[in-house]
Amino acid sequence: MAKTTTSLPSFSRVVAAPVFLIFAVTLALVAGFVHLSLKQSDAGALEHQSALLQLALDNRIHQATRGQLDLSVWDESLLAHAGGDTDWFGEHFGADGYSYYAQHQVYILNPDLTPFFAMQNGGAIPASGFETMRSQLMPFIERIFAVDNQAGIAAYKADNRNNPPVITDIALVDGRPAIISVSPLVSDSLDLNADPGMDPIYISVTMLDATVAKELTDQYLLHGARFDTDATAKASEVALALNNAAGEPTVWFKWLPDRPGERLLNDTLPALGLGFIVLVAIVALLLRNLHKVGRQLYAERTDAQHRALHDPLTGLGNRALFREQLDQTFHNMPRSVPSIAMLALDLDRFKQVNDAFGHEAGDELLRQVSARITAILRPTDTLVRLGGDEFAIIQTAIADKSDPAALANRVISAIRSPFHLGDNIAEVGVSIGIETAPDNALTPDELVSRADDALYRAKAGGRNRYCFYTQNAPVDKTNAALERRVQQAMHHRGAA
Numbered sequence: 001m002a003k004t005t006t007s008l009p010s011f012s013r014v015v016a017a018p019v020f021l022i023f024a025v026t027l028a029l030v031a032g033f034v035h036l037s038l039k040q041s042d043a044g045a046l047e048h049q050s051a052l053l054q055l056a057l058d059n060r061i062h063q064a065t066r067g068q069l070d071l072s073v074w075d076e077s078l079l080a081h082a083g084g085d086t087d088w089f090g091e092h093f094g095a096d097g098y099s100y101y102a103q104h105q106v107y108i109l110n111p112d113l114t115p116f117f118a119m120q121n122g123g124a125i126p127a128s129g130f131e132t133m134r135s136q137l138m139p140f141i142e143r144i145f146a147v148d149n150q151a152g153i154a155a156y157k158a159d160n161r162n163n164p165p166v167i168t169d170i171a172l173v174d175g176r177p178a179i180i181s182v183s184p185l186v187s188d189s190l191d192l193n194a195d196p197g198m199d200p201i202y203i204s205v206t207m208l209d210a211t212v213a214k215e216l217t218d219q220y221l222l223h224g225a226r227f228d229t230d231a232t233a234k235a236s237e238v239a240l241a242l243n244n245a246a247g248e249p250t251v252w253f254k255w256l257p258d259r260p261g262e263r264l265l266n267d268t269l270p271a272l273g274l275g276f277i278v279l280v281a282i283v284a285l286l287l288r289n290l291h292k293v294g295r296q297l298y299a300e301r302t303d304a305q306h307r308a309l310h311d312p313l314t315g316l317g318n319r320a321l322f323r324e325q326l327d328q329t330f331h332n333m334p335r336s337v338p339s340i341a342m343l344a345l346d347l348d349r350f351k352q353v354n355d356a357f358g359h360e361a362g363d364e365l366l367r368q369v370s371a372r373i374t375a376i377l378r379p380t381d382t383l384v385r386l387g388g389d390e391f392a393i394i395q396t397a398i399a400d401k402s403d404p405a406a407l408a409n410r411v412i413s414a415i416r417s418p419f420h421l422g423d424n425i426a427e428v429g430v431s432i433g434i435e436t437a438p439d440n441a442l443t444p445d446e447l448v449s450r451a452d453d454a455l456y457r458a459k460a461g462g463r464n465r466y467c468f469y470t471q472n473a474p475v476d477k478t479n480a481a482l483e484r485r486v487q488q489a490m491h492h493r494g495a496a
Helices: 008-072 075-082 086-099 127-132 134-144 147-157 210-220 260-272 276-309 319-332 350-357 359-375 402-416 444-460 478-492
Strands: 105-109 115-120 123-125 167-173 176-184 201-207 226-228 238-243 249-255 340-348 382-387 390-395 419-421 424-426 429-437 466-468
Touching: 008 086, 008 167, 008 176, 008 201, 008 210, 008 238, 008 249, 008 260, 008 276, 008 319, 008 382, 075 086, 086 105, 086 115, 086 123, 115 127, 127 134, 134 147, 134 167, 134 176, 134 201, 167 249, 210 226, 210 249, 210 276, 260 276, 276 319, 319 340, 319 382, 319 390, 319 444, 340 402, 340 444, 350 359, 350 424, 359 382, 359 390, 359 402, 359 419, 359 424, 390 402, 402 429, 402 466, 429 444, 444 466
Parallel strands: 429 466
Antiparallel strands: 105 115, 105 201, 115 123, 167 176, 176 201, 226 249, 238 249, 340 390, 340 429, 382 390, 419 424
16 A cells, blocks of 8 residues: 655645744734834824924023013113213123124114114114114014003003013014014113103014024934924924914924934834844844834933923023922922922122123123032922023922021022132122912912012112012112112223
8 A cells, every 4th residue: 555645845835824924914013013103103202302392492582581671671771872872782782682692683762763773793783774674673662552561661660560561572574583572771770760651662683593493403403403484394394383472373493303213114124024034033123223212212302301401501400490390399298388488599790790701701600600509409409590690499398487598598608709700700699589388379470479579679678688578568779779889880990
């Protein structure tokens, strides 16, 4: 009887078919899962990057408002305007406004809106140069004369408001994206107040140009970043709309987003086509690359988040971190009385250091001030730089108001010692406003507002001191006015 045998080729075909099908289905499932995961990774990275950029662009607008306030509230500017001293404006509003506050155009108008001074790119131009910009800037100038803003100016002059109104908005200037700020020139001592509607007008224009895009590129590791007036983006670009005060999209910030998932898929797709025999190796390589990209993405996100929440000059937390920390502290604080304190700090005579030694010395002074204050804080306290020479401290777990008072005294003592800035020595002070919660302030906004009010009273009462918030407390400006006269006298002698 003959023996029946099964040929190896036939057996191989029978076995290979389901094996091939299993490999094919497995490969398709793995590829689909990987593709979906990487798409979700790309979407998450884009969402996170967009949120950080929106925060950074909002901060640019806040910086423009802060710079406008720094220069518009100044007795010397009113005296220079009254004396027709355009050279003074060229030095302080022109050169300083351009180099320190990035104001590309500055215009000072008389109360009747005739031009008094004009600057472009740090250099003075004939005041009549404003006429070429008048039609574009008048809609913003007219807003400062609105009833509510005039009421705000009157409230400031009556010492019922910390700062005068500032109109800051995004617009197109000569068809190019820009931030426009308009404010009245007012007295910081309140001794030189003009009649209603008779204040000189200060206009600044900060261009959103390639320089700003380059700064954001370096800070957030972007590619192809640019500002544009057209909402249409290229196929590979993402466009983030910047709205004006009316909520209308006016300018678009565009960049090439990082797509780590797509990058990884393109790198590994050729390897997947090698066949089923290397499936295990491909999966292992994919998992390794996924792990590597995940670590890289996490590191990039961590770095970008740190940049968004910290001040690049001092390394301290910035305004965004301050708000986040304050909200969290309020949420977690015990309901005993009091539990936390906010100390609002503002350096005294900081502007004189900038004027006398230059902005690099001013930056070094801010770094040294940050280091000194950090050295005397507890690990549970939070120090942030809000901008310019403004700082804030959130002090937690206080027993009573003697704790923030003691901390304020230590800060004042630490700042009182001279600062060595290269070959120069500078002496500054610090004014501090204090408010506690929840005994006096029930919300973060109320705590901030009251600490700022206490800071204002500390500066008005003589500076280099601290004040607790006291509702409707009278303000004594005698010491503040005397200090200003002494500083002005030192400046004229070249000692400021």
